[in-house]
Amino acid sequence: MANQEETNQEIKDQFPKSIENSGNILVVDDNPQNLRLLIAILSRHGYKVRPAPSGEIALKSAFSTLPELILLDIMMPEMDGYEVCQKLKDNELTKSIPVIFISAIDAIQDKVKAFEMGAVDYITKPFQAEEILARVNTHISLSRTQKMLEEEIKLRIVSEKALKTISLKYQNMAMQDYLTGVSNRRYFMKRAEEELSRAVRYNHPITFLMMDIDHFKNINDTYGHQAGDQILKNVATICMDAFRVNDLFGRIGGEEFAALLPETTFDDAKIVAERVRQNVEDFSLKTEGKQLACTISIGISSLTDKNYQTLDLLMKQADDALYLAKSSGRNCIR
Ligand SMILES: [Mg+2]
Structure with missing residues (x-):
């Protein structure tokens, strides 16, 4: 020892x-x-x-x-x-x-x-x-x-995943309207150009809908912007429900929405537009709080095989039709 x-x-x-x-x-x-x-x-x-x-x-x-x-x-x-x-x-x-x-x-x-x-x-x-x-x-x-x-590698993998999530979120933010969550103007126009050129190339029907909430300024002025925002959200939801998965839909201005319906003729689009108009009106009737009531006017234009149309032309025609709908009493389709 x-x-x-x-x-x-x-x-x-x-x-x-x-x-x-x-x-x-x-x-x-x-x-x-x-x-x-x-x-x-x-x-x-x-x-x-x-x-x-x-x-x-x-x-x-x-x-x-x-x-x-x-x-x-x-x-x-x-x-x-x-x-x-x-x-x-x-x-x-x-x-x-x-x-x-x-x-x-x-x-x-x-x-x-x-x-x-x-x-x-x-x-x-x-x-x-x-x-x-x-x-x-x-x-x-x-x-x-x-x-x-x-540990460093594990951390890096985690942070890369987080980065991907963030960048995806930003990508979505760049495409989405911040209020309603539907496509914003920029993204809608980009996709609409693509869809239209496809329709022109294959000579397929395609129809444009220009939609505008009636007297929206009055709603904002009378009931406040919060009520106005809620109406925009409601209308966006009603429209999304009415359109098909392949239809393009977006908020392209303050109270202005647009839709481009591929493979849809003018007459078929009228049916869809009428459904949207009716659903907005019905929703308003069901709404107890008066500030959430509203109607919508819709202008329709369609690509015909006789005249080659650009998106600008198609939109201009739908806009003119919308103007007609407004001047002939609103809550209608032209
Ligand atoms: Mg031994």
Whole structure:
């Protein structure tokens, strides 16, 4: 015992305590003398060390509290170091813990086998304290760096996802009317150009609807902008319900909405427009609060095969028809 204490003291004197090391190391060796020596070297240098005299105990200890590094003897009765290592590497929790094998066997095939098992290093007995410390230090800092990198990558993935969500939100914001959530003028016009040129190219029917809420200024002046905003939202919802998925619909001005109905003739569009007009009127009749009552006038223009039309022309014609609807009493279709 006195001998052991002397040895420990010698080791302590040889390696002054370093402050940085605080890693939690599991030392596995069936030889009590080796175990004591390794513990003395490492704990003197600030490492927290847990001894395990057998493979079984090593595994139990590793799973109960994950060590930062494992020094693992190969030659042990019952369960040898290779088997312990295999079990550690097979488990998701313990597979990334660096394992350094310690063995008296200096055969090249044993070293190869150790690395194949997933060990990070191999130390041959009899070992030098300097070597143990140097390798333990190296692998602990490597493993810490790797963990930091992995965390960094995880964070980066999370922030990339967040960025994507934000950019998608901005894309939607660029296309949407902020109040009603339907397409804004810019996006509606862009899509309308595309749809119209397709209809022209294939000589398909397409119809434009220009819609305007009647006396909207009066509503705003009398009941306030909040009531006006609510009306705009209600009308947008009623229109969205009336149109089909492939129809384009957007708010293109203050109280002005437009729709472009592909594959729709003038007569079919009149039916849809009448439904919109009627639904707006019905909704108003059902509304108890008077400030939410309103009607809508609609102008319709259609692409005919006889005259080639641009979006500007189509819109101008619908606008003229809307003007007619307004001047002939409103709440109607022209
Ligand atoms: Mg042994």
